[in-house]
Amino acid sequence: MKKDSIKLESFNGLKTYLISKASTDDKGNFKLQYSSADYGVGYLISSDNKPLFVILNGEDIEIKGVALGLPETIKILKGKENQWFEQYAKEQPKREQALNAWLYLEKLYKADSLFFLQTKPQKAIKEEKQRIKDEEQAFIDSLPIDSYVKWFLPIRKLVSTVSIIAQYRTEEIPNTIRAFRELDYSDVRLYKSGLFKEAIDNHFWLLENSGKPLDLAYDEMKISIDSMFINLVSDEKIFNEVTDHLFDLLERHSLFKASEYLALKILNENSCTLEADLAKQLETYRTMAKGNIAPDIVFNENTFFPAVKVDKLSDISNEYVIVVFGASWCPKCQEEVPNIAKLYDKWNQSGVEVVLVSLDENKDSFHEFVKDFPFISTCDYQKWDGKIVNDYYVFSTPTMFLLDGDRKIVLRPNSVKQMDAWVDWYLKK
Structure with a gap:
């Protein structure tokens, strides 16, 4: 039998980490170790990259099967909590399928004139729905109070059934939100x-x-x-x-x-x-909240002025100025900033000037990026460390601030489309 590499990994919040790894012997056997620091949920993973989840609560775990990626072949031979987890994982999907089927029939019998007078089936459906729920709850209640799996299973169900609840069981939305x-x-x-x-x-x-x-x-x-x-x-x-x-x-x-x-x-x-x-x-x-005064911007020697040259942002006489932070290396900027250029005449005729603050790091990239833009473009080649970027607390590109003539922040558009809609709505002649 071909040897395989087996890893045991676990979770720390949003990240995963390796606990241990081993190679199978000629018969496919392997042995891994974990510690009390790994308490929680882990997963075994082989070369097929299909994980088998296990409860790491300090108990010895022994499994047998054809492959980790074929859970239907896996049998937990040792480890009580993992045996409970395995039992629930096999039974609960069937309960959920049955429950969804009964819910569909219940809605049909309540809404369709062909069925809504049939009270006995409606009563039977209601009772069967409750029986399924009671059966699941009885299993959870039977687990030891201090077992990890008793806490874990209801949380796992909560996060995994959200889309079904939103689409088909909307009456459960308030209780689900409360549980979260x-x-x-x-x-x-x-x-x-x-x-x-x-x-x-x-x-x-x-x-x-x-x-x-x-x-x-x-x-x-x-x-x-x-x-x-x-x-x-x-x-x-x-x-x-x-x-x-x-x-x-x-x-x-x-x-x-x-x-x-x-x-x-x-x-x-x-x-x-x-x-x-x-x-x-x-x-x-x-x-940089709406209503606050934005910092002034002093234009350095690395500034393009397609029309009238000014020394600083506050010298611009337009009724509004949209300050755009972008860069040639930003994929979204390569889409959005040229769209601003296409809309510039329309915006400018409505009283809006555009100022691009580039986060490019060298002269050639900056010049190539802005050479055809019809608005003011400036750059200090310091990327995220530049004074303007830090004065405006910019942390992503593209970022836009719409200012009035007093540099008061009027809007923080999340897209060129939103900004264009604002021009159409508020500045239409």
Whole structure:
């Protein structure tokens, strides 16, 4: 039999790490070790890269099967918690399938005139649904109170059924959101479970896709943010890890009201110290908030003036100025900034000037990038360390700030499309 390499890996919050590795012998046997520091969920993985998840609670585990990537062939010979985990993993999908089938029939019997008068089937469906739920709960209740798997299984179900609940079991949305809010993100069991990232992502995905208007969804997100950080202030490392991930998640989904709320909440939290890069990202929402006065920009010798030359941003006489931070090495900027150039005449005729602050690092790249742009372009070749970038707390490109004639921040457009819509709506003649 061909030898294979087997690794045992586990989770630390958003990251994974290697616990140990070994090679199989001629008969396919292998032995791996783990310690109490690895308490939680781990996974065995071979050359086929298909993991087999195991509970690492200190017990000896013995498994037998054809291949790790074929879970249907795997049998847990030793390790009580892993045997319970295996049993649940085999039985619960069948219960979920049956429950979804009964839910479909229940809706059919309630909504279709052909069936809604049939009360006996409706009663039987309701009873069978409850029996399935009771059966699952009875299994969970039968597990020892101090077992890891007793805690883990309900959390695993919570994060894995979100999309089904959002689509087919919408009546369960309020209770599901409540369950997410009750999670303790400082709990080492969650941190080591492999569910840490999913719990954050699926929680806010459900809030975003719960069917509520976006303004109401934002209100719900604020409540969820508050509930998440109640316990996180007790662990500075996890506090920073969750903040960084959640802020990035909200930004990527263009949920800017929620990311602004998170930023201001964290910046006002005095019991934990923020990592420097994260603090810079969040500070932009406080210092560069709508209504604040943006710093002036002094144009250096590395500035292109296609029309009238000015010494600084405050010398521009237009009613509005949009300051755009971008770079030739930024793929999104290569798409968005040329689109600004195409819209420049329209915007300029409506009273908007454009200033591009490039984060390029050398003269040739900068000149090649901006040579055909019809607006002011400047660069100090210091990338993220430049004075303008730091004055505006820029942490990603492209970033845009719309300023009025007094340099008051009017809008932080998240795209050229949004900026163009603002011009059409507010400056139409």
